[in-house]
Amino acid sequence: MDISWAHTGTSVIASFLASLVECVEALTVVLAVGSVRGWRSALIGCATAIAVLLVIIAALGTVLTHIPLRIIQLVVGTLLLLFGLRWLRKAILRSAGLIPLHDEQAAFAKNTELMRYFGTGHTTWDKIAFAATFHITMLEGTEVVFIVIAIGAGRTGALLPASLGAVAALLVVIALGFILHRPLARVPENTFKFIVGVLLSAFGTFWVGEGMHLAWPAADWSILALIASYLAIALLMVPLCRSRSQAVTSNT
Incomplete structure (x- = not known):
């Protein structure tokens, strides 16, 4: 089945933004470790973790080709929906x-x-610096791997666009880290997380429906309708939660 522009575009955007958030958080720790303990071991630890994550993506991508697509869509869609809603x-x-x-x-x-x-x-070799940057890169990178695999597993050929989005985010954060040498505090992280939550929830819902053999109206273009629906609900929830919190505070 061919991948539409609606699917490809949203896959790249979702993967890019989700990876950008995780990479920014990892960069903060890497900068802290490198500035105090030296850059050599810190960067080696970070690079080693990235290499391990790339191997994991390649291995999982191969394994998924041997599993029926409907099962992948249902299982991965459920996990992606729960992850996005969180x-x-x-x-x-x-x-x-x-x-x-x-x-x-x-x-x-x-x-x-x-x-x-x-x-x-x-x-010359700092075990603490290596361990700290390896750990944070693996921790944040594991979420990136899950998102890339989850977004790309539902359709043949979809893993490449999702992977490109993640790689682009990684390169952007690395470049900014080398240029600025300080945390990316001005990145609107919560806005990105808001958007990513909407995108992942929409993808998860779409894949669950596909796994259950539901016929989505307009096929892949239904993803855009799901995104709009989740976004509208989320935006309505913000003032509702704020008003309820203020009501509870005033009553106490």
């Missing part, structure tokens, strides 16, 4: 002011202080 719920609560926004500057300061607690890295 992102969207947190983004709504942040937009409503019920939970604090993620602060990259504060995260950078916290990780810098932690690295200083272990001392500064003066040796």
